[in-house]
Amino acid sequence: xxxxxxxxxxxxxxxxxxxxxxxxxxxxxxxxxxxxxxxxxxxxxxxxxxxxxxxxxxxxxxxxxxxxxxxxxxxxxxxxxxxxxxxxxxxxxxxxxxxxxxxxxxxxxxxxxxxxxxxxxxxxxxxxxxxxxxxxxxxxxxxxxxxxxxxxxxxxxxxxxxxxxxxxxxxxxxxxxxxxxxxxxxxxxxxxxxxxxxxxxxxxxxxxxxxxxxxxxxxxxxxxxxxxxxxxxxxxxxxxxxxxxxxxxxxxxxxxxxxxxxxx
Numbered sequence: 408x409x410x411x412x413x414x415x416x417x418x419x420x421x422x423x424x425x426x427x428x429x430x431x432x433x434x435x436x437x438x439x440x441x442x443x444x445x446x447x448x449x450x451x452x453x454x455x456x457x458x459x460x461x462x463x464x465x466x467x468x469x470x471x472x473x474x475x476x477x478x479x480x481x482x483x484x485x486x487x488x489x490x491x492x493x494x495x496x497x498x499x500x501x502x503x504x505x506x507x508x509x510x511x512x513x514x515x516x517x518x519x520x521x522x523x524x525x526x527x528x529x530x531x532x533x534x535x536x537x538x539x540x541x542x543x544x545x546x547x548x549x550x551x552x553x554x555x556x557x558x559x560x561x562x563x564x565x566x567x568x569x570x571x572x573x574x575x576x577x578x579x580x581x582x583x584x585x586x587x588x589x590x591x592x593x594x595x596x597x598x599x600x601x602x603x604x605x606x607x608x609x610x611x612x613x614x615x616x617x618x619x620x621x622x623x624x625x626x627x628x629x630x631x632x633x634x635x636x637x638x639x640x641x642x643x644x645x646x647x648x649x650x651x652x653x654x655x656x657x658x659x660x661x662x663x664x665x666x667x668x669x670x671x
Contacts, residue, residue: 412645427630438610458608465601476639493575498661519543
């Protein structure tokens with residue numbers, strides 16, 4: 408299902424809209440083709456009532472799931488921002504350390520960020536994250552814990568870095584949890600079933616070009632809504648993918664290898 412998200416946004420939206428329009432018009436035309444006699448007025452009333460009620464429930468389900476997907480996507484963006492902020496805090500403390508261990512620790516922190524970008528920004532990610540990122544974090548945490556703090560300043564810096572590392576771990580776990588808070592497969596069955604039942608019950612209306620056009624508009628909008636729900640529920644790929652530039656900016660601005668100073 409995520410293959411459509413790999414396409415350009417305009418093409419993915421167009422395909423989703425066209426598929427929904429076809430799936431809305433064809434069942435209606437098929438039912439009208441099998442109908443050979445005029446409906447009883449009571450039958451028309453019952454069919455119209457059922458269509459309205461199922462359509463209302465279907466629209467409510469789409470609205471609730473869309474709101475949930477949007478909320479999760481926004482929360483994930485915030486967790487990414489918090490994780491990057493925690494990384495920046497650790498980098499700042501390392502710059503203030505001014506000890507022989509500083510460069511090695513900076514390299515370990517950069518290795519963690521690279522592991523996040525290289526192994527944790529993919530659809531097939533495990534719920535507990537990648538081993539590379541977890542090992543990079545553990546190595547840096549142990550290295551900071553083993554720092555020799557001989558002065559009150561160094562002791563304060565080490566305590567702050569350890570606190571920042573704990574914060575970083577919390578935000579990483581929250582990010583992974585939000586990433587795996589996807590849309591249950593049962594929702595897609597409910598969405599498709601509600602859509603199919605609603606369009607089938609349009610059989611009570613005559614088959615005219617205007618009715619077909621209005622039914623096509625309903626199908627197009629439903630397909631567009633489903634496409635956006637699918638995109639929001641996969642924030643690491645597609646048009647709603649979370650921007651990774653904050654991690655890259657940290658690597659370039661705060662953790663870039665330092666140029667050796669030349670002596671005259």
